[in-house]
Amino acid sequence: MSGIALLFPGQGSQYKGMGVNTYKYESHTKQIMEEASDILGYDMYTLCSTGEMEQLSRTSYTQPALLTMSMIAFQTYMHQVGIEPILSAGHSLGEYSALVASGALSFQEGLRLVQQRGQFMENTAKDGTGSMIAIRGIDLDELERLCIQHSTPEQPVVIACYNSRLQHVVAGHSQALERLNRSLEQQQVQMNLLSVSGPFHTILMEQAADRLATFLHTQTFQQSRWPIISNVTAQPYTSDVHIRQGLIDQMTCAVKWQQSLLYMVAEGVHTTIEIGPRNILTRLSEDIVPTTHGYAFDKHQDRQRLITDYSLDGWLKECLAQSISLPNCNWNEEEYELGVIQPIQRLKQMLSEVSLSNKNDLHAADIREKAASCLSEILRTKKGEKPSQQDVLIYQLVGGLA
Structure with missing residues (x-):
């Protein structure tokens, strides 16, 4: 298991110029920005880069902006590091980012939801009470x-x-x-x-919650690639009905962030990676469980440390070492050629490409997936373990190497 949890920040993390310089060299940045602008009807790049802070801090603008920047950060993370988490959570609004990143929602669906959510919350709080x-x-x-x-x-x-x-x-x-x-x-x-426009997560948001409930009633949620922790229960979501109700309840109920992180640590999380603007959640993690390792992807030093600590080159070398050292109990030459020799050659080719290529031209998540597939094929072909033990060993090797 990777022991990694991805954390997505909520409202209050926004700042003028957020993410623009950090991710401007990534090919997906322009695409995501343009897609957000088309859906929302205003220029997302201008809002985040040179727009007025007063506008960016308005809930109806803040929420789509943070979701957009978090998705750009997530795509960059998958491109540069590429390790899937065992769990994920988002603080308040960040829960929508977590759902989009996991595949439970598409980016378009998530953006429309937070656009409506932000407007409902802003309208409910517009009297400044x-x-x-x-x-x-x-x-x-x-x-x-x-x-x-x-x-x-x-x-x-x-x-x-x-x-x-x-x-x-x-x-x-x-x-x-x-x-x-x-x-x-x-x-x-x-x-x-706090730089927010209303008394969020209280009963004073009941009107906004009722409006969001009507909007969410037509929304379907797909199976997520990894578990998402609910703000309201500090437990993983178990169904689309559970997700829908959790997002509604979240409007008027407290965010149980400390409880959520303690749950994740109990489930094997030892490293948190904050995906989005600032490092607020990373600092909170240090307060809650000082023994966890935290990286704030928005911070250059943390991002470089993360890329070094989870080096793709080093991971591929370890995959090769494991592939060669695993004991062999299969003496069928044809099977050995197809299931051991050729996968090892593919691993060597991947390592060569990673070593020689511009890191911006690589997609770490794809490479890790292909390498893990090779390692799995080699282990099954060598037949050094019983079938039931093979699955466990593959899981441990691939997860541990990540």
């Missing part, structure tokens, strides 16, 4: 107590995101937030007003 604040330095039980103390049925304030052991986000009615803010100031708690 609420906002969100990130808080560090207070015990969770104490924060929950203060939220209850300063809430009324008409003016609620709740924990909207359980982000890490050290950070939580509260959201709610402006007046309730003011009352909570005064109490927190007395305790010298660190607070940061």
Whole structure:
């Protein structure tokens, strides 16, 4: 198993110029940008590169922009690194990016969904009755107590995101937030007003949730290539019905991010790769489980470290070494030629091409898949293990080498 989880950021991660210089040399960037512009009816490249931050921070623009940039980052990751995760999750809006990357939604479907979602949320919050604040330095039980103390049925304030052991986000009615803010100031708690336009993940988003439910009712979801963790339950989605309900509930329920990461670690995740703007989720991962290895793909240093740590050249060399060292129990010359000699030759050819080619001309995911297929064919042909054990060994070899 690779032990890798892909994490997709949500609203608040946007910044002017996000991803433009990082991914401008990738062939898919222009294609994805143009596709997004055609669907949305405005120039996505201009919005992300030189547009006004005020517009980019509007929910109806932020959400499609972040999904677009996350998909460009994901395609770049698959092109340069190419290792599929064992699990994936997205923070709030990022859950849509996770679903698109896994194949549960197409990019076009995901973009139209977040366009509607953003408009529903913006319209519901347009009267300016609420906002969100990130808080560090207070015990969770104490924060929950203060939220209850300063809430009324008409003016609620709740924990909207359980982000890490050290950070939580509260959201709610402006007046309730003011009352909570005064109490927190007395305790010298660190607070940061988030760059969002409303009290998301609270009951104040119920109208937007109802509208999204109507829109989602006609949406079908495909089988994902790997499990996606729900923000609401911190468990993997199990069906399209589960996904649909989870996306609706997410509008008014808290994001259980800390719980989601703890679940992933319990399932064997030891490395997280943040796919999208900034490194917010990478920092949160360090807060939650300091032993995990985190890479923020948007950061040049992290991206280069990731490419080095998961070197395609090194992986192919290890595939060759494993292929040659595996014991052989098949003495049929014809089978050995077809199932061992020729796959080893193909592995050597791949290694030669990777070593000599411009890395931008290669697609790491395709090469890894072909190499894994060769390794599988060699192991089955050599018949060094029982059929039931072969599957386990192939899984361990390919996953471990990744």
